[in-house]
Amino acid sequence: MNAVINKDRLWESLMQLAEIGATPKGGVCRISLSDEDRRARDLFCTWARDAGCDIRIDAIGNIFARRPGNDAAAAPVVTGSHIDSQPLGGKFDGAYGVMAGLEVVRALNDAGIETAAPLEIVDWTDEEGARFAAGCIGSGVFSGHRDLNDALSLSDAEGTTVADALREIGYAGDIAPGSIPFKAYFEAHIEQGPVLEAAGLPIGTVIGAQGQRCFMVTLTGVDGHAGTLPMAKRQDTFVGTAKITVALSELAATYDPPAVITVGHVRVSPNSRNTIPGRTVFTIDSRHPDTDVLQRMEADITRICTDIAKADGLELQMDAVTRAEPVAFDPGCVDAVRTACRERQIRFMDIHSGAGHDACKIAAVAPTGMIFVPCEDGISHNELESARAEDLATGAQVLLDAMVKVAG
Ligand SMILES: [Zn+2]
Numbered sequence: 015m016n017a018v019i020n021k022d023r024l025w026e027s028l029m030q031l032a033e034i035g036a037t038p039k040g041g042v043c044r045i046s047l048s049d050e051d052r053r054a055r056d057l058f059c060t061w062a063r064d065a066g067c068d069i070r071i072d073a074i075g076n077i078f079a080r081r082p083g084n085d086a087a088a089a090p091v092v093t094g095s096h097i098d099s100q101p102l103g104g105k106f107d108g109a110y111g112v113m114a115g116l117e118v119v120r121a122l123n124d125a126g127i128e129t130a131a132p133l134e135i136v137d138w139t140d141e142e143g144a145r146f147a148a149g150c151i152g153s154g155v156f157s158g159h160r161d162l163n164d165a166l167s168l169s170d171a172e173g174t175t176v177a178d179a180l181r182e183i184g185y186a187g188d189i190a191p192g193s194i195p196f197k198a199y200f201e202a203h204i205e206q207g208p209v210l211e212a213a214g215l216p217i218g219t220v221i222g223a224q225g226q227r228c229f230m231v232t233l234t235g236v237d238g239h240a241g242t243l244p245m246a247k248r249q250d251t252f253v254g255t256a257k258i259t260v261a262l263s264e265l266a267a268t269y270d271p272p273a274v275i276t277v278g279h280v281r282v283s284p285n286s287r288n289t290i291p292g293r294t295v296f297t298i299d300s301r302h303p304d305t306d307v308l309q310r311m312e313a314d315i316t317r318i319c320t321d322i323a324k325a326d327g328l329e330l331q332m333d334a335v336t337r338a339e340p341v342a343f344d345p346g347c348v349d350a351v352r353t354a355c356r357e358r359q360i361r362f363m364d365i366h367s368g369a370g371h372d373a374c375k376i377a378a379v380a381p382t383g384m385i386f387v388p389c390e391d392g393i394s395h396n397e398l399e400s401a402r403a404e405d406l407a408t409g410a411q412v413l414l415d416a417m418v419k420v421a422g
Pocket residue numbers: 096107108141203371
C-alpha cells in the first residue's frame with residue numbers, strides 16, 4: 015500500500031480554515047465556541063462528510079468524524095487536535111492536527127485503501143482555555159479528568175456558560191463523552207518550540223510531556239512612604255519578589271536543559287509610585303519531564319522563597335496551585351511513529367512536549383502518541399506562527415502510516 019499525502023491540498027485546507035477569524039498580522043482569533051469557532055467547525059464537518067466520514071457530536075461539543083473500516087466492531091484509531099485559538103493565535107496550533115487527520119482520510123480515499131479498524135478525526139472542544147479559564151475542556155471531560163456538569167457550568171467573563179455557548183453555536187451533542195473507546199490516539203502538532211528547527215529535523219517523536227508544579231506566592235511586608243523611610247528599615251515585598259525571581263532563574267540553570275522556571279504574573283500592592291510595596295502576589299511555574307527532578311525543584315524553590323523572605327523580614331505564604339505529573343506516551347504508539355519515519359527514511363528525534371496538549375489527557379484512557387513538526391523560530395501563541403508546507407506534509411505522512419499500521 016502506498017497512500018501519499020497531498021502537500022498542496024493540506025496547505026490549502028489550512029489556509030482556507032485560517033480565513034475564519036483571520037487577524038491583520040496573519041494569525042487567527044478563533045475563541046472557543048465563538049461564531050468563528052462555529053464556522054470553522056461547520057467547514058471541518060462539511061469537508062469530513064465530503065470525504066465519506068460520519069459525524070457525531072458529544073455532550074461537551076467534541077466532534078468525531080469516522081471513516082468506516084472493514085471491521086465494524088473494531089475500536090477506531092483516532093487522530094485530531096483543536097481548532098479553537100488564542101485571541102491572537104497562529105494558523106497552525108491545533109488546526110494542523112485536525113487538517114492533518116482530514117488529509118490522512120483524503121489520501122487513503124485517493125489510494126482506495128480500506129483499513130480494518132475505522133479511522134476517526136476529532137476536534138476537541140476548547141483546548142486553549144482562552145475563554146472559560148480552563149484548557150483542554152473537551153479532552154479533559156472525555157478522559158475523565160473533568161466532570162461533564164462542572165465543565166458545562168464554567169462561565170466566561172460575560173457570564174455565558176459552556177452549556178449556553180454550545181447550544182448557541184449548535185454543537186451541544188448527545189453522545190456521552192468517553193463512551194467511544196479508542197484503539198489508539200495520535201496527535202500531530204507543531205512543536206511550539208525551537209528544538210526541531212535547531213536540530214534540522216522534520217519530525218519529533220514525542221515520548222511524553224513535562225510535569226508541572228505551579229505556586230501562588232504572597233509576600234507581606236509593610237507599606238511605607240517612598241521618600242521618608244530609610245532603606246535599612248524597609249520591608250519591601252517587590253524587592254523580595256525580584257530577588258526570588260533572579261534566584262529561581264539561576265536555580266533552573268543548574269538543572270538539565272528541560273528544566274524551566276517562570277515567574278509570569280506579579281501583582282504589586284498598593285502599586286503606587288511613591289509607596290513601598292507592602293504586599294506582592296506572584297506565580298511560579300516549574301516544569302520538567304521527570305517526577306523526581308520536579309520534586310527536587312519544588313524543594314529548592316520552597317527553600318529559596320523561605321530564605322529570601324526571612325532575610326528580608328517578609329511574611330511568606332506559598333500555595334501549590336497545580337501539580338501535574340509528567341505524561342509518558344504509549345511505547346507501542348511511539349514506536350509506530352518511529353517505524354513510520356524509518357520506513358520512509360525520514361530523519362527524526364525523540365522529544366518531550368513542553369506544552370500541554372489534548373493528547374496528554376487522552377493518554378490516560380487510550381494508547382497515545384504525538385508527532386511534532388518544526389515551527390519557524392519556535393514561535394507559537396502568536397499571529398506570526400509559521401510552518402513549512404513540506405514539514406507539515408511530512409508529519410501528516412508519518413501520521414497516516416502510523417495510523418494505518420495500527421488500524422491494520
Ligand atoms: Zn495546540
